[in-house]
Amino acid sequence: MSLTLADARIATPEGVHDGWLTIEDGRITHVGHGPAPRAGHSLAGRLVVPGFVDIHNHGGAGGSFPAGQQDKARDAVALHESHGTTTMVASLVTGTIEDIAAATASLADLCEEGILAGIHFEGPYISKARCGAHNPKLLREPDPKEFGELVKAGRGHVRMLTIAAELPGALDTIRAASAEGVIAALGHSDATYEQTIAGIDAGASVATHLYNALPPLGHRAPGPIAALLEDERVTVELINDGVHVHPAMLRLAYAVAGPGRTALITDAMAATGMGDGTYVLGSMQVDVSNGVARLAEGGSIAGSTLTMDVAFRRAVQQVGLSIAEAVEISSLTPARVLGVADQVGSIAVGKVADLVVLNDSLEVAGVMKRGDWITEP
Structure with missing residues (x-):
């Protein structure tokens, strides 16, 4: 036809x-x-x-990928598809190893159907000091063998791991991820500049939601943001919802990384497309008010209610990028990250x-x- x-x-x-x-x-x-x-x-x-490519998404339409419920996951995918996201990775959050493995095995079925483009482990190998909306009681030190078992649960569909480079065992786990064909992303980290460079040297190639859950830039102690921005091996994720990152800081990141190393993401959670109310992200209760998701206890930002069409539109109308530039960072660059740019993007x-x-x-x-x-x- x-x-x-x-x-x-x-x-x-x-x-x-x-x-x-x-x-x-x-x-x-x-x-x-x-x-x-x-x-x-x-x-x-x-x-x-081109259809948008979202490499960091926790759910929508009331469904949360970390729960591993296939019917709710299908609802989330359909919601984001209606907003133009045609390629999407399902992001999990910190949980018990058993819960992460079970959700991974369930979502792998949807990957095999072509509904999802892969699975992303955001946690549990992240810093307590920068855990954001992750349950600090369930954080663990990175273990390459344990990580390998989680990868097996995904039957070839685990695509990304977010990890804090400064943790004991992190560098070996980054190397193990690379050996498994899994993208290592640095984030939720309290690492120094030097520790971040060591993570990149070990094989990490993505910055999980740059600026968020990282120490701020410092002129004497530049920290991870400077290392991630300046290294040509790293693609930086940015949540362009006007809440997580000020447009000026997005422009700064884009000025350094350019379209080839900048990827817009949603970091969307279950409330996306649903409205204000109380939701769950992993084991954490989240209150959504005026479209902003925060932990009920402590008030940390807990993902977003963003869709990729809004991120694209903001890139042009608020950040000041051209249509061509916005297309590259919302479609082609994230497709390159996933290794599918020969097919989509x-x-x-x-x-x-x-x-x-x-x-x-x-x-x-x-x-x-x-x-x-x-x-x-």
């Missing part, structure tokens, strides 16, 4: 142009300039961008037809996944 999308503004790696594209059997077969050579589905001048011939149609206000007007409309414009 062939479908032509005509009368569109198309965001490709070469820039934004007026044109058309054709989809056959779920893949992009032609990308053209100007009027389409045949009649097609007119998009009336609306913008087409940009609009190009041969790639999967994961597309988002946006109106003039950069609001979602349509979403396509693998050539099928989730929401038809």
